[in-house]
Amino acid sequence: MATRIEHDITEEENNKLKGPQAGPRVFQIVYRNLVVFAYWHLAAIYGLYLCFTSAKFATIIFGFTLYVLAEIGVTAGAHRLWSHKTYKAKLPLQILLMVMNTVAFQNSIIDWVRDHRLHHKYSDTDADPHNATRGFFYSHVGWLLVRKHEEVKKKGKVMDIYAIPFIGAVCFVLPTVIPMYFWSETLKNAWHITMLRYVMNLNVTFLVNSAAHLWGYKPYDKSILPAQNITVSVATFGEGFHNYHHAFPWDYRTAELGNQYLNLTAVFIDFFAMIGWAYDLKTVSEDTIKRRKERTGDGTNLWGWDDKDLSREDKEGAVVLYAEVIKEE
Structure with a gap:
């Protein structure tokens, strides 16, 4: 059963969360990170080539399965559970999500949660680790290649973190060894397809920080950079409804309608809530959403929203139709 949160953030409350605005800055490159990221991406490109030339089909399917599990480990675990506490999870689900998040290996859960809470509290300012006002490349991956801004360091020290890290070799070693052991894949193929899967997970997650802060519509709050980006939503399994998420970060759906597909x-x-492993799922009432859209949205509301006879299925269908219109324009 979901719990509806009726609280609607006022402009005054929202302004209190704003940090210092971005200004000119000389970047200090971390060359070790630059070399590591360059190798990861070159290895991933080679892994993509091997998918079409010599890798076994079982290895490709295995890599794709790990990609899905790892991405959900980030979205349902590090993001919606530990960063925002949009729902509660019993121990078996917490362990499962920690393992899945480790496959993605985007630093420890503690680091991920700290950076993400900074991103929300000081969104698109100097205290935001991946400040989108500094451009697409910086917000996508550049922030990991340079020294942290002093405001990020200062504000990060006062963030409250409650998470249990689980870091291990399961991101690289097991995904490489399993294909070699069970279906005699070569080390070259197994390793480079592991790198392909890993880099895909990284870049898809990074798109939420970059593309979803630069392109899209803003039906909930036109004063912020985060936007509704359908392409990012598809790639990240629901994380691209970003204008909604920044307006209502406590909603476990990160979207107004759920948009299950x-x-x-x-x-x-929802599945784990059904079997009792997830509970206290938080959502936002339709009235609160409507009031927020009317007060701060850019006017791109869904057609027929006020029609009391419109079913939930019709509303969800309108999301896809609206996305197609935006794409054509």
């Missing part, structure tokens, strides 16, 4: 993460959480 574009939001695999919500489906995942």
Whole structure:
């Protein structure tokens, strides 16, 4: 059963969360990170080539399965559970999500949660680790290649973190060894397809920080950079409804309607809620959403929203139709 949160953030409350605005800055490159990221991406490109030339089909399917599990580990675990506490999870689900998140290996859960809470509290300012006002490349991956801004360091020290890290070799070693042991894949193929899967997970997650802060519509809050980006939502299993998420970060769906076919993460959480492993799922009432859209949205509301006879299925269908219109324009 989901719990509806009736609280609607006022402009005054929202302004209190704003940090210092971005200014000119000389970047200090971390060359070790630059070399590591360059190798990862070159190895991933080679892994993609091997998928079409010599890799076994079982290895490709195995890599894709790990990609899905790892991405949900980030979206349902590090993001919706530990960063925002949009729902509660019993121990078996917590362990499962920690393992899945480790396959993605985007630093420890503690680091991920700290950076993400900074991103929300000081969104698109100097205290935001991946400040989108500094451009696509910086918000996508550049922030990991340079020294942290002093505001990020200062504000990061006061963030409250409650998470249990689980870091291990399961991101690289097991995904490489399993294909070699069980279906005699070569080390070259197994390793480079592991790198392909890993880099895909990284870049898809990074798109939420970059593309979803630069392109899309803003029906909930036109004053912020985060936007509704359908393409990012598909790639990240529901994380691209970003204008909604920044307006209502406590909603476990990260989207107004759930949009189950574009939001695999919500489906995942709903399934475990059904079997009792997830509970206290938080959502936002339709009235609160409507008031926020009328007060701060850019006017791109869904057609027929006020029609009391419109079913939930019709509303969800309108999301896809609206996305197609935006794409054509």
